[in-house]
Amino acid sequence: MTELSSSPAPVPVRAVRTESPWRRFLRTFVKHKLALIGLGVLVLMGLAALLAPQLTPYTFDGQDLDIIGTPQPPSRIHPMGTDELGRDALTRVLYGARISLSVGISSALIATLLGTLIGALAGYYRGWIDTVLMRFTDVVLSIPLLPLVILVxxxxxxxxxxxxxxxxxxxxxxxxxxxxxQFLSLREREYVEASRALGGSHGRIMFRHILPNAIGPVVVSTTLAVGSAIMLESALSFLGLGVQPPTPTWGNLLNSASQWLQGAPWLAVFPGLMILFTVLAVNFLGDGLRDALDPRN
Structure with a gap:
């Protein structure tokens, strides 16, 4: 008799669970502690700016006539002291955050939209369009930004x-x-060629297929541009070429405090620290986003 050979039992195949890009992004971003701290600082500053009328009983231009003439040091009533006109420094710092943060975020968004449009056209069409747009970009880049903004x-x-x-x-x-x-690198990919073969329009290919795959570096560039814009606005206001008093910004608060550095240094310390912490927070957030959006991770 011949023995019947029993076939081995089939090995169960485990389904491989693929992690979604959003979950992978969150997992990588949460590991970046400095980015989380930066995000928390920015959220707190944004809330403090929005809720300034509820956080302080004073208005940004309200004066205490009893202490006018000489800045008063920090106290229980005025945690950041007062300026020479009897105005509460904390109130002016909070209201100044509204202007400085709105200028930084809004101007960074405008710069990102313009840069994305110009870069997309140059990288997608190439040829003479690329040459004209990039030579114009190089000319503008050759001019120092701060003197140009000061002039305008x-x-x-x-x-x-x-x-x-x-x-x-x-x-x-x-x-x-x-x-x-990014567009020069992505325009030759297979999915772009497939969309082109199916009759997709240039606009659809650029903004529906290529741009979403290049959005990571754009997001990081936007966050870093916010910090640069805040620094630029502060420099302009410090030089008296930005937002004019009595509307407070961190830059013109520093300008006003420059004549009191010896007798009332707190007037310069607090807005200076706000600029420092905000720019550091934005840069930490940008580093975290760069690592989380890196395809190699």
């Missing part, structure tokens, strides 16, 4: 809205070169 601001004396437009319109070049490089 000195000629126009901008309001908050106009200052946002000026900074945004003069800060798009880095994003344009970054997006151009």
């Amino acid at each position: 601001s000195g000629m126009i004396r901008p309001s908050v809205t106009l200052l946002i437009c000026i900074i945004g319109a003069l800060g798009w070049m880095g994003t344009a070169r970054l997006v151009r490089g």
Whole structure:
């Protein structure tokens, strides 16, 4: 008799669970402790700016006539002291955050939109369009940004809205070169060729297929541009070419405090620390986003 050979039992195949890009992004981002701290600092500053009327009983231009003439040091009633006009320094710092943060975020968004559009057109079409747009970008990049913004601001004396437009319109070049490089790399991929073969329009290919795959570096560039815009606005206001008093910004608060550095240094310390912490928080957040959006992770 021949023995019947029993076939081995089939090995169960385990389904491989693929992690979604959103979960992978969150998992990587949460590991970046400095990025979480930066995000928390920015959220707190944003809430403090929005809730300034509820957090302080004073108005930004309200004066205490009994202490006018000499800045008062920090106290229980005025935690950051007062300036020479009897105005509460904490209130002015909180209201100044509204202007400085709105200028930084809004101008960074404008610069990102302009840079993305120019970089996408140059990288996708190439040829003479790429040559013209990139040579124009190189010319603007060759001009130092701060003197150029000072010149424009000195000629126009901008309001908050106009200052946002000026900074945004003069800060798009880095994003344009970054997006151009991404489009040059992605335009030859198989999915782009497939969309082109199916009759997809140029606009659809650029903004529906290529741009979503290049969004990571654009997001990181936007966050870093916020910090640069805040620094630029503060520099302009410090020089008297930005938002004019009595509307407070961190920059013109530093300008007003410059004549009291010996007798009342707290007037310069608090807005200076706000600028420092905000820019550091934005940079930490940008580092975390860069690591989380890196495809190698």
